[in-house]
Amino acid sequence: MTTNIVSIGGLTIGGQAPIRVESMLKFPLSDYDMCLRQCNLLQESGCELLRVAFPENSLYRSLCRLNKESNIPIMADIHFDPELAILAMEAGCPSIRINPGNMPPNKLEGVIRKAQESGTVIRIGANSGSINTRQLQKTNGDRGKALAFAVEEQLTILQRYGFEQIILSAKSTNIAETVQANMYLVQKYSTFPIHIGITEAGPGARGLVRSAAGLSLLLAQGIGNTLRVSLTADSLLEVEAGYEILRSLGLREKGVHLISCPTCGRKRIDVASIVEKIKPLLTQVPNGITVAVMGCEVNGPREAKSADIGVAGSPRGMILFTQGRIVGECTIEDLPIKLVALIEEIKKEKKLKGEGKHSCLSVSREDIF
Structure with a gap:
């Protein structure tokens, strides 16, 4: 799949770059020592991009420190608050994850302007829990299409401002919905890198099997530039599982x-x-x-x-x-x-x-x- 290339802290995503394996910190930034410890362990395991929850401005100094001390590029996970998105970029985050539709238009413009000035990559996306009634009505109850349309609406907002440094994501706990949504997005917006995963996959063997089944269906069709195996488990297992899926499909040879x-x-x-x-x-x-x-x-x-x-x-x-x-x-x-x-x-x-x-x-x- 040919896509635009975006760069997050020197990590290239899209084009001919390898499919990247990412994870998320399981500790709050308020517990900084544990965050840094987990970050270092993830770096040793091969994690290439790390998403970090940034829910309040009191954590700004911890986020600044993590950006300086982490060897993995950080993606700040922001919900609703445009001021937090701007703070994350000021803290040095080379990428942020937002839902533009949940931000006031007059405040969103400031976020996009800051991202353009700093070269920040924005990941947008929707999951099965964020589909609204209007989107379901538009698709006659087809949840896979509704999930894709939810992402499309977010993309349209960013494109109105001329912003193109974007990663798309459409994830559901339902494998069929996830595959359908991503196939639609790839067919219509093939130039944008896509992050893939099965959200809330679950614990242990259940989560591993569900993730492997869904991700393999997508990867076998050439869909996906970054992935996360979302497990109710240690982040290290997410990274190990991600590489094992890629290795099993002959898509990356990292490790044994x-x-x-x-x-x-x-x-x-x-x-x-x-x-x-x-x-x-x-x-x-x-x-x-x-x-x-x-x-x-x-x-x-x-x-x-x-x-x-x-x-x-x-x-x-x-x-x-x-x-x-x-x-x-x-x-x-x-x-x-x-x-x-x-x-x-x-x-x-x-x-x-x-x-x-x-x-x-x-x-x-x-x-x-």
């Missing part, structure tokens, strides 16, 4: 692609415990590498033949393999040491070959054992 078998009566190891055992080691693995953990020697090199690095249970302990070829054996206790050695060989070979998907075919037993 970790696969493991579901286990059966053939298993020779506790796959779940091995996965947890090696997870800390995988931070050393280059982007785009597939790592497999399999329960037995049958599922190991054969079923996980495409894995760049693989471990599997065997009658004598563990085997290690690369792209279906066994390169060594070890005990479960020695696995971390042997796996680190294999990872180092992979990194050396990847460096020698330059950028691109790694092939492990030249790694031999002598390299590792």
Whole structure:
């Protein structure tokens, strides 16, 4: 999907830029230490854009400080109050999220003028809870269309002032409504970057499945320039899930692609415990590498033949393999040491070959054992 490019604190969104993964602070700005701690953890996890609630002007100094100390660009989330929008920009926020329809026209003009002067990007949008009776009547009760029209009305207001540094967003708890609304917006306003998500997706597996289902339907059609997996959970899980969705669809290769078998009566190891055992080691693995953990020697090199690095249970302990070829054996206790050695060989070979998907075919037993 070809779109205009907007830049938020140096982060490009739209055009040929990668699909960005964002999240939101789960703490109020009044608890600044926790906000900064979460911000730093999110930056380490790969979060690229961070939305922050800014509900009152007493939090102005905290927002100023966060903009200075955060390594992630900040998007201030504003509701109703145009003065807060202007304060957020004065605090250094490179982007704000507002609903122009909820602001008095005479005050909104000041917000737009300030955004034009400061180069601030404005995200507008609607969710299923903000659809009004008039919009539903206009669409004969079609909530997907009503959601799109709600966004369209906001866009029209900004365009009247000649403002174009805009990101669009239409999100619902209902997947079908979300997909329908975004398809309409893309067909009619293809030049604007779009933020996607399933709002109020919920907790645990429910939220993850609902988000993955909805986002995948959109991403598979080329819709979406930024995304958030909105969970009733830690923001770190939102970022992890966002990258996993993109990785699974082949849209980004940030981080490791970790696969493991579901286990059966053939298993020779506790796959779940091995996965947890090696997870800390995988931070050393280059982007785009597939790592497999399999329960037995049958599922190991054969079923996980495409894995760049693989471990599997065997009658004598563990085997290690690369792209279906066994390169060594070890005990479960020695696995971390042997796996680190294999990872180092992979990194050396990847460096020698330059950028691109790694092939492990030249790694031999002598390299590792």
